[in-house]
Amino acid sequence: xxxxxxxxxxxxxxxPVLTGLASAMVGMALYVVGLxxxxxxxxxTSLALLEERVEVVAYLRDDVRTEEIELAVAELRxxxxxxxxxxxxxxxxxxxxxxxxxxxxxxxxxxEVNPLPASLEVELQAGSRTEENVDRIAQVASAFPxxxxxxxxEEWVDRLFTLRRIGALTALIVGTAFAVVAALIIGTALxxxxxxxxxxxxxxxxxxxxxxFVRRPFLLEGALAGxxxxxxxxxxxxxxxxxxxxxxxxxxxxxAAWAGAGVAVAVVFGVAASSLAVRRHLREVT
Amino acid sequence: MIxxxxxxxxxxxxxxxxxxxxxxxxKGEFAFLxxxxxxxxxxxxxxxxxxxxxxxxxxxxAGYDSERISPREIWKVRRRVGFVFxxxxxxxxxxxxxxxxxxxEVTGTPGKLIVPKAQRLLSQVGLAxxxxxxxxxxxxxxxxxxxxxxxxxxxxxILLADEPTGNxxxxxxxxxxxxxxxxxxxxxxxxxxxxxxxxxxRRSHARVLELDEGRLVFxxxxxxxxxxDSPTGRAS
Ligand SMILES: Nc1ncnc2c1ncn2[C@@H]1O[C@H](COP(=O)(O)OP(=O)(O)OP(=O)(O)O)[C@@H](O)[C@H]1O
Ligand SMILES: [Mg+2]
Numbered sequence: 001x002x003x004x005x006x007x008x009x010x011x012x013x014x015x016p017v018l019t020g021l022a023s024a025m026v027g028m029a030l031y032v033v034g035l036x037x038x039x040x041x042x043x044x045t046s047l048a049l050l051e052e053r054v055e056v057v058a059y060l061r062d063d064v065r066t067e068e069i070e071l072a073v074a075e076l077r078x079x080x081x082x083x084x085x086x087x088x089x090x091x092x093x094x095x096x097x098x099x100x101x102x103x104x105x106x107x108x109x110x111x112e113v114n115p116l117p118a119s120l121e122v123e124l125q126a127g128s129r130t131e132e133n134v135d136r137i138a139q140v141a142s143a144f145p146x147x148x149x150x151x152x153x154e155e156w157v158d159r160l161f162t163l164r165r166i167g168a169l170t171a172l173i174v175g176t177a178f179a180v181v182a183a184l185i186i187g188t189a190l191x192x193x194x195x196x197x198x199x200x201x202x203x204x205x206x207x208x209x210x211x212x213f214v215r216r217p218f219l220l221e222g223a224l225a226g227x228x229x230x231x232x233x234x235x236x237x238x239x240x241x242x243x244x245x246x247x248x249x250x251x252x253x254x255x256a257a258w259a260g261a262g263v264a265v266a267v268v269f270g271v272a273a274s275s276l277a278v279r280r281h282l283r284e285v286t
Numbered sequence: 287m288i289x290x291x292x293x294x295x296x297x298x299x300x301x302x303x304x305x306x307x308x309x310x311x312x313k314g315e316f317a318f319l320x321x322x323x324x325x326x327x328x329x330x331x332x333x334x335x336x337x338x339x340x341x342x343x344x345x346x347x348a349g350y351d352s353e354r355i356s357p358r359e360i361w362k363v364r365r366r367v368g369f370v371f372x373x374x375x376x377x378x379x380x381x382x383x384x385x386x387x388x389x390x391e392v393t394g395t396p397g398k399l400i401v402p403k404a405q406r407l408l409s410q411v412g413l414a415x416x417x418x419x420x421x422x423x424x425x426x427x428x429x430x431x432x433x434x435x436x437x438x439x440x441x442x443x444i445l446l447a448d449e450p451t452g453n454x455x456x457x458x459x460x461x462x463x464x465x466x467x468x469x470x471x472x473x474x475x476x477x478x479x480x481x482x483x484x485x486x487x488r489r490s491h492a493r494v495l496e497l498d499e500g501r502l503v504f505x506x507x508x509x510x511x512x513x514x515d516s517p518t519g520r521a522s
Pocket of ligand 2 (some may be wrong): 327448
């Protein structure tokens with residue numbers, strides 16, 4: 001086993017409480033990030049579903065002629081952000097309404113005339129569901145003289161994007177705060193580890209060990225603390241997921257790539273935090 | 287080997303520890319560095335080992351230049367220059383062999399070679415029988431031998447010693463100084479700080495450099511060149 005790995009493991013054995021605490025803190029910090037990941041992922045999936053439904057619907061007057069409809073469909077299809085345009089006749093609108101509201105069967109059956117208008121449902125390309133595009137397409141549609149009204153759930157579009165922005169910002173702020181706390185604890189743990197080994201560090205420098213060699217066990221210790229913390233955070237996040245999924249409501253587990261990235265971030269974070277701490281505290285021992 | 291050119295060292299609020307010192311120690315030379323307490327002996331050795339930078343002047347050691355070397359390269363100097371101290375500075379709770387092996391390991395000696403090489407170094411300083419003993423259970427003289435073996439780990443060309451016999455009795459002192467002369471006879475330059483006049487008198491063929499209040503006041507290599515306030519208690 002290499003000197004650095006042996007020493008890093010020895011540091012864990014020598015001060016299990018302290019290094020355990022450092023790992024636990026990294027774990028707690030990343031657990032919060034993990035929770036946000038879980039929420040963000042599920043929010044994103046729901047948002048994507050909602051987004052799917054962002055479409056522009058143009059209701060047509062009853063006296064519209066077929067050629068006019070065909071012309072309008074063709075023109076709307078020309079717009080690059082448009083994925084498809086579907087014509088829904090008055091009859092189909094009624095059928096759909098019946099299917100969607102079975103409780104009102106009787107009401108629909110009693111109707112003498114069909115009160116529902118025909119419509120054109122304009123679906124947008126997956127990446128183009130932005131406020132501007134939706135607005136523009138709605139304008140094009142309402143410009144046709146035979147279009148009575150255009151709806152496109154504008155408030156939904158706005159809310160959707162605001163929600164996502166708030167979510168991202170909150171995750172960023174809370175995640176950063178916890179990361180700073182974790183870095184401070186890693187720094188303290190390493191400072192104590194360096195202090196405990198100051199005689200050895202002194203001898204290493206005296207006899208000509210390279211600086212990188214002196215630092216390596218501490219960086220490795222940081223990486224190990226990060227790895228343990230990342231694993232702990234993952235376990236806690238999974239337990240939370242299981243709990244919510246079994247007892248509250250159905251949610252989805254984050255993709256494996258996210259989990260893997262989270263642990264990798266934990267390791268990199270451990271190395272980076274210890275690198276900063278080691279640089280600073282090695283100067284204190286001479 | 288060692289060349290100091292107009293070297294001064296000042297510590298904040300302590301004033302000058304060394305004032306305008308110049309001397310050279312050649313390849314394979316043996317030199318005593320002497321002077322009263324506080325005259326700057328330890329400071330001189332630390333500067334030569336490049337633990338600190340001179341405030342003014344330049345130091346060249348084993349081909350490295352204090353003005354050019356970057357902090358990241360100091361390890362190169364340390365491998366060319368061994369250093370032993372009055373208080374040994376061994377790692378307690380470890381054996382003699384482990385102390386020497388530690389120096390070999392942390393300077394990149396391949397794993398398989400560490401123990402045989404540590405054993406060879408210990409027999410070179412006459413301590414092979416005590417290789418397995420904990421250093422805190424060894425006598426002062428034996429501990430200093432371990433420290434010398436450790437200093438030799440990277441086959442240095444220079445050995446610096448800061449009052450290496452300060453904690454030793456007469457017999458142990460003789461043993462260590464004999465060891466230094468033996469190493470010197472094999473081609474190693476030795477610079478040894480001491481204020482043991484008796485010791486220097488008995489090795490009168492060796493070079494003597496004397497410091498007083500941070501000034502070089504006597505150099506047996508150029509006895510005429512000493513300052514106006516010539517030395518009083520030196521060996522010659
Ligand atoms: N790190 C330091 N900070 C401030 N002053 C220092 C430092 N090191 C040495 N000095 C001062 O420099 C002067 C020379 O000290 P140095 O230790 O070199 O003397 P010395 O000749 O080795 O003495 P001794 O025989 O007692 O070991 C002293 O006045 C000392 O107080
Ligand atoms: Mg001294």
